[in-house]
Amino acid sequence: MDIEDTLLMIPGPVKVAPRVLRAMSKPMISHRSGEFGAIYSECAELLKEFFQTKNQIAIMTGSGTLGMDAAVAGIIGHEDKIVTISNGKFGERFTEIGERYGKCVPVKFDWGMPFDLDRVEAALEEGAKAVAMVHNETSVGLTNPAKEVGRLAKKYDAVFIVDGISSIGGNEFLTDEWNIDIAITGSQKALAVPPGLAVVSVSPRAEERFLAQSASYYADLKAHLKSARKSPAQTPFTPAVPLFFAMQEALHMAAEEGFAARRERAAKQAESVRSAAKALGIELFPQTNENSHYSNTVTAMKMPEGVSDDKLRGGMKKKGVIVSGGQEQLKGKIFRIGTMGVCSSGDLLRTIQTLELILLKEGNIHSCGVGVEAMSRVLDS
Numbered sequence: 250m251d252i253e254d255t256l257l258m259i260p261g262p263v264k265v266a267p268r269v270l271r272a273m274s275k276p277m278i279s280h281r282s283g284e285f286g287a288i289y290s291e292c293a294e295l296l297k298e299f300f301q302t303k304n305q306i307a308i309m310t311g312s313g314t315l316g317m318d319a320a321v322a323g324i325i326g327h328e329d330k331i332v333t334i335s336n337g338k339f340g341e342r343f344t345e346i347g348e349r350y351g352k353c354v355p356v357k358f359d360w361g362m363p364f365d366l367d368r369v370e371a372a373l374e375e376g377a378k379a380v381a382m383v384h385n386e387t388s389v390g391l392t393n394p395a396k397e398v399g400r401l402a403k404k405y406d407a408v409f410i411v412d413g414i415s416s417i418g419g420n421e422f423l424t425d426e427w428n429i430d431i432a433i434t435g436s437q438k439a440l441a442v443p444p445g446l447a448v449v450s451v452s453p454r455a456e457e458r459f460l461a462q463s464a465s466y467y468a469d470l471k472a473h474l475k476s477a478r479k480s481p482a483q484t485p486f487t488p489a490v491p492l493f494f495a496m497q498e499a500l501h502m503a504a505e506e507g508f509a510a511r512r513e514r515a516a517k518q519a520e521s522v523r524s525a526a527k528a529l530g531i532e533l534f535p536q537t538n539e540n541s542h543y544s545n546t547v548t549a550m551k552m553p554e555g556v557s558d559d560k561l562r563g564g565m566k567k568k569g570v571i572v573s574g575g576q577e578q579l580k581g582k583i584f585r586i587g588t589m590g591v592c593s594s595g596d597l598l599r600t601i602q603t604l605e606l607i608l609l610k611e612g613n614i615h616s617c618g619v620g621v622e623a624m625s626r627v628l629d630s
């Protein structure tokens with residue numbers, strides 16, 4: 250299969266628009282120039298629309314995890330407690346990071362299960378400098394209750410750190426309204442930029458509670474914020490300049506579409522995937538409740554009866570459509586389809602059509618079309 254014909258439907262990295270790819274091939278500029286500073290400042294301003302914040306934004310060269318690492322390293326010292334809530338792979342990553350820098354108090358739920366807020370509150374009652382959670386748990390396709398945890402963080406005066414890596418730009422994400430002190434995203438998700446930039450917003454409250462010295466030299470948020478506030482805006486170290494070109498172009502695209510319109514499109518697209526799954530008799534993986542919802546950016550589905558991961562994802566790959574499998578204990582048990590960034594109706598219809606062809610071959614369905622029809626009904630509504 251020609252790489253040009255391959256359709257990437259994983260929950261990041263996502264498809265990148267040709268005009269964004271072209272922007273990356275511009276001649277190099279000095280990262281200490283006014284030209285670079287203008288790009289940085291414009292990106293930071295536009296990113297505030299995605300983050301729904303007035304807080305200062307720092308753009309760092311590195312993947313999303315760098316943003317998570319920077320947040321915890323800047324706030325948590327050896328003697329400080331951090332409550333880390335998890336119901337999937339990336340929540341558990343916060344626990345691993347917390348254990349590196351301080352005293353971690355994990356509040357752990359089974360993968361794909363909603364948070365029990367009473368357990369979160371009980372952990373916070375014991376006293377903690379910070380609480381960290383993942384808004385959109387990519388590994389299980391569940392959107393967690395950031396607003397409700399934000400309320401608890403405020404009540405117990407803890408710095409609220411939220412991984413919005415697969416959320417910001419796709420799901421509703423209200424940094425300021427939800428009391429989020431440090432919010433993080435990565436360029437390769439809903440921003441539809443190639444991987445390599447981490448974006449972090451930091452509230453004045455979090456800045457007041459920074460450690461005198463971050464445990465990280467490279468990811469020292471104080472240094473990144475200081476450089477971002479310079480005129481022209483800068484980064485402490487040499488950034489991945491072509492990725493800034495790409496980010497600026499991708500944000501122009503988002504502004505042209507409208508930030509709210511983009512979120513609404515993702516919501517409709519995810520609903521269309523869920524509708525196709527239902528029509529094909531495929532069960533969704535996560536459990537939802539009044540505060541925890543199916544994700545708008547990634548749909549996690551159980552592997553259909555009697556079909557192996559190799560047959561399903563391997564078969565789809567041979568037809569040029571790449572979807573994700575399960576991670577760790579969910580390997581072979583689920584598969585996931587991303588609906589982020591510039592994903593189109595055509596991309597989605599091709600994905601479901603390809604899935605149907607595999608299910609037909611495996612004897613799970615007797616004819617093709619019901620999934621595509623169900624999807625199309627939602628997309629056209």
Ligand code: PLP
Nearest residue numbers: 312313314339385387414415435
């Ligand atoms: N957090 C979430 C919710 C993610 O989806 C991912 C990546 O898939 C990460 C963290 C890690 O991001 P990165 O691989 O960019 O470091």
